[in-house]
Amino acid sequence: MQKLTMHTSRIYDILMEDGLLASAANRIAEVLPPGTGRKCCVVCDKTVYMLYGKSNKPLPKSLMDAGYEVGYYAFPPGEESKTLDTVADLCGFMSESHFTREDFIIALGGGVCGDIAGFAASVYMRGIPYVQIPTTLLAMADSSIGGKTGVNTEAGKNMIGTIWQPHLVLIDPKVLETLPEDELLNGLAEIIKAGFLADGTIFDTISEGLPEAAFKAIQVKQAIVEEDERESGKRRLLNFGHTIGHAMEKCSGYCIPHGCAVMNGMYLTALAAEDLGWSSEPIAGLIKNVIDAFAYPICKDYSAEALAEAAAGDKKRVSDNIIIVYPDRPGCCAMRELPIRELEDFIGRGLAKA
Ligand SMILES: NC(=O)c1ccc[n+]([C@@H]2O[C@H](COP(=O)([O-])OP(=O)(O)OC[C@H]3O[C@@H](n4cnc5c(N)ncnc54)[C@H](O)[C@@H]3O)[C@@H](O)[C@H]2O)c1
CATH class of the missing domain: 1.20.1090.10 (Dehydroquinate synthase-like - alpha domain)
Incomplete structure (x- = not known):
């Protein structure tokens, strides 16, 4: 296991190991603040959902085995989804599903997902915890760390956003096996x-x-x-x-x-x-x-x-x-x-x- 500890406004670990998704729930439980609920919203795009979000896959299995109540929010893949509308829709989904400020978000995906989910985590009920689980090389090497979140507007990329550090970054390089060459x-x-x-x-x-x-x-x-x-x-x-x-x-x-x-x-x-x-x-x-x-x-x-x-x-x-x-x-x-x-x-x- 490779480990780094990030010292920012929040101190958090970045863990990297093949197969880490299977033990994600235990790792998450170790770092969430006391009182954080047993309910999480896994945010991913529809491609990542099909590959890693279904109930027989290591991450959902790990969460369910650990007793978490899990909700899923999947959006169409691609940069076009990185909008305020998507964030509003995600927050609406979380309200309707009765997520409280004691609950948390998991961003499972590439940089688009991390930016959307991180932004939603920073504004939903004035801020709830989130965990980054990057599935693209770009998200592993760059976007999942450092806490920048945001969405695009007509005026350009990332024009609206926040800095909201995650509680944990879990990197499982095995997921790169399904990533297309151009994404690498x-x-x-x-x-x-x-x-x-x-x-x-x-x-x-x-x-x-x-x-x-x-x-x-x-x-x-x-x-x-x-x-x-x-x-x-x-x-x-x-x-x-x-x-x-x-x-x-x-x-x-x-x-x-x-x-x-x-x-x-x-x-x-x-x-x-x-x-x-x-x-x-x-x-x-x-x-x-x-x-x-x-x-x-x-x-x-x-x-x-x-x-x-x-x-x-x-x-x-x-x-x-x-x-x-x-x-x-x-x-x-x-x-x-x-x-x-x-x-x-x-x-x-x-x-x-x-
Ligand atoms: N917040 C930051 O600090 C920061 C830094 C750099 C880039 N970014 C942002 O990151 C975004 C780009 O991220 P990206 O390149 O990861 O794009 P992305 O999130 O759109 O993912 C690229 C594609 O790969 C697919 N995919 C993801 N994981 C996969 C897997 N394991 N197997 C198969 N397919 C998979 C997705 O469905 C998507 O189609 C941009 O919006 C950029 O602005 C943010």
């Missing part, structure tokens, strides 16, 4: 991001196994989030590649997979930062090597103007500036505020060199 690539992009941010040894670990590499990426995120839980400083580094990446996703109507967009975002940012003389050492070539090694497509479908316009509404915006996270040297990123009016030129420099 999505998660791998966040692991690679952690490598460029703080720990170059991650690249060697990838060949040893994705769960091992994910665990190292979690440690990178842990150190950053523990220092800056509410993203007033260092946590912004985790957005490396995401300003242009999110803009690309938005321009594509969310057809470009998140991981592919982030890889492109990191690459274009590195090229532009090098061109402007911001980076102490060239990194774009290293990022391109990784892009080629894992066959991520390079996307040049959108103009600098379109990407800059899409990025202008980004949460990384501060007044008339936007915070750009760029690679300074291997294993180290830095941040600069860029006037919004210069963003198009910045992205254009990246596109011209890609």
Whole structure:
């Protein structure tokens, strides 16, 4: 069993072991606050429900054997479900099913599920406990830890949300056996991001196994989030590649997979930062090597103007500036505020060199 303890506004464990779903109930019982009820709402998308939510599967069996009363809320898979409407519907379901503030939520799924379920947990009856059980590589390596929850709006991704830390994160890498290849690539992009941010040894670990590499990426995120839980400083580094990446996703109507967009975002940012003389050492070539090694497509479908316009509404915006996270040297990123009016030129420099 691999274990990390997260020291944030809530202290909680992140446990990783093959087959962990079968003993989930006991692990959960150990960490829930005294007085927490025996009733939980398992939130998942319909794909994950079919794979891991049915009553003969290890997690439900473990919960039922331990005497928990279990309700299920399953929503259509995909980013389109990450809306306030879904959260309202989930909270409505919980009210009708008489969930009280003594009960808790289990987020069983990928990042979409974790963000929806975590947000609902943070607002239902002014906040109830929740447990993250990530089933995608992205959710294991990134979204299930750190407590960011939220939903998308017309204006962009994750525009409404909270920071609400889970009580426990349980990672069972066995569930990756059913995850499609392109979803693995999505998660791998966040692991690679952690490598460029703080720990170059991650690249060697990838060949040893994705769960091992994910665990190292979690440690990178842990150190950053523990220092800056509410993203007033260092946590912004985790957005490396995401300003242009999110803009690309938005321009594509969310057809470009998140991981592919982030890889492109990191690459274009590195090229532009090098061109402007911001980076102490060239990194774009290293990022391109990784892009080629894992066959991520390079996307040049959108103009600098379109990407800059899409990025202008980004949460990384501060007044008339936007915070750009760029690679300074291997294993180290830095941040600069860029006037919004210069963003198009910045992205254009990246596109011209890609
Ligand atoms: N909160 C955070 O800190 C944070 C960080 C990064 C990303 N995110 C968010 O995470 C979301 C992306 O997460 P994601 O990539 O996990 O997407 P996702 O949750 O939509 O899952 C991707 C697909 O994989 C399927 N799936 C999940 N587990 C499976 C399994 N074990 N086997 C087979 N299929 C499975 C799902 O049904 C879905 O179709 C985005 O909304 C992003 O904004 C949040």
